[in-house]
Amino acid sequence: MAIRGKTILITGASSGLGRAMALSLSHGDNNLVVTARREGLLRELAAEVEAHGSRCTVAVADAVDPAACQQVIDAGLAAYGRIDVAILNAGGGTPTNMAHTDSAAVLRIMRVNFDTLVNFLCPMIDHMRDVGGTIAWTGSPAGFFGLPRSGPYSAAKAAGRVMLDSARVELAGSPVKLVALYPGFTYTPGLDPNDVPIKALIIQPERAAREMLGAIERGRSHHMFPKRIRVLIALGRLMPEWLRRRFLRVASGG
Ligand SMILES: NC(=O)c1ccc[n+]([C@@H]2O[C@H](COP(=O)([O-])OP(=O)(O)OC[C@H]3O[C@@H](n4cnc5c(N)ncnc54)[C@H](OP(=O)(O)O)[C@@H]3O)[C@@H](O)[C@H]2O)c1
Structure with missing residues (x-):
């Protein structure tokens, strides 16, 4: 683990990707600040x-x-005097069909994925503007186009991605680095494997944590993984909209 002797804040650390990153960082003589709602899991x-x-x-x-x-x-x-790296990872989505939902359900998913980012992003930029640091965010390949049964989740992850793109331009020349991470399907409590059309695409959280922390160490602006997902998303973006719609409909069993 190359991130050593640093103070790292991780949101969504009680489970899945956040927990895997915290455990990986624990071998590096680091100071961790772990946050989520479930206290018992955080204490363990x-x-x-x-x-x-x-x-x-x-x-x-x-x-x-x-x-x-x-x-x-x-x-x-108060505990460590500074935060060098903030990994804003809290989020998740419940499958939602826009043909059969209500505004409260949509807005709840937006809040869980967008507000949880903004509420840490703005104060962390404020903290790091002079002293420097890295802010990483867990986005999703779902934020590159509207996936069926994921409308609010895709929308929230797209909003986060575009907002970070703006911030990256505005913070150019400052000591704040912004890293957007786009993990493919990862076997965590937040993923229902039945929602994954090709099971071979699922990776383990330890592998995902390695990819995410590697991208943070290298200060990459964006990192989507694994390569198979990167290729699928690139192909999807090249397709004309009508073809992509047809493809997504078939892939989702519609
Ligand atoms: N697994 C995948 O395939 C995949 C793929 C792409 C992106 N992602 C993204 O990766 C991130 C982590 O997800 P995961 O797969 O590791 O799922 P997970 O195991 O369900 O973890 C989600 C984490 O977010 C926290 N969280 C959710 N709502 C919160 C809130 N209102 N306040 C504070 N913490 C909250 C949860 O903690 P508490 O419940 O204890 O609060 C938990 O620690 C999410 O942003 C997700 O969208 C996952």
């Missing part, structure tokens, strides 16, 4: 991190609440 994670020789602060928060997010950042700064 903290014990494992500390057993590997790093320090770990648990900060329980619902990331749709801006004041709670600020408290998480304050707890990290």
Whole structure:
């Protein structure tokens, strides 16, 4: 693990990709600030991190609440004095069919994936503007076009991607680096394998964590993986819209 001796904030750390990244970073003599809503899981994670020789602060928060997010950042700064890397990873989606849903369900998914980003992104930019640092975000290949049964999730991930693109231009020349990560289907509690049309595309969270932390170390602006997903998304973007629509309809069993 090349990220060593740093202070790293991870949102959505109680499970899946966030937890896998925290465990990988725990071998690097780092200070971790881990946050999510489920305190028991965060405490178990903290014990494992500390057993590997790093320090770990648990900060329980619902990331749709801006004041709670600020408290998480304050707890990290009080414990370690600075935050070098913020990995904004909280999110997830419940399958939603726009033909049969309501506005509350749509907005809930938007909040879980967009508000949870914004509520950490703005204060972290504020913190890092002078002292420097890296802000990474877990987006999704689903944010490149509207996938069936994923309208609100695709929309929230597209919004995050485009907002980071703007911020990257605005922060050029500053010491803040923005890294957008687009993991393909990863075997976490957040993924229902029945929703994956080709099971061979699913990767393990440890592999995903390696890819994500590697991209953060190298300061890449964008990283989509594995390669098979990168190729599929590139092909999808090249297709005319009518053909893509037909393809997605068949792939989703419609
Ligand atoms: N797995 C995949 O195939 C895949 C692919 C592309 C992108 N992603 C993205 O990867 C990220 C992590 O997902 P995962 O697959 O690791 O799923 P996961 O195991 O369900 O983890 C989701 C994490 O987000 C946290 N979270 C959700 N809502 C929250 C809220 N309101 N406040 C605070 N924390 C919240 C959860 O913690 P609590 O419930 O304890 O609060 C949990 O730690 C998500 O952004 C997801 O969209 C996943």
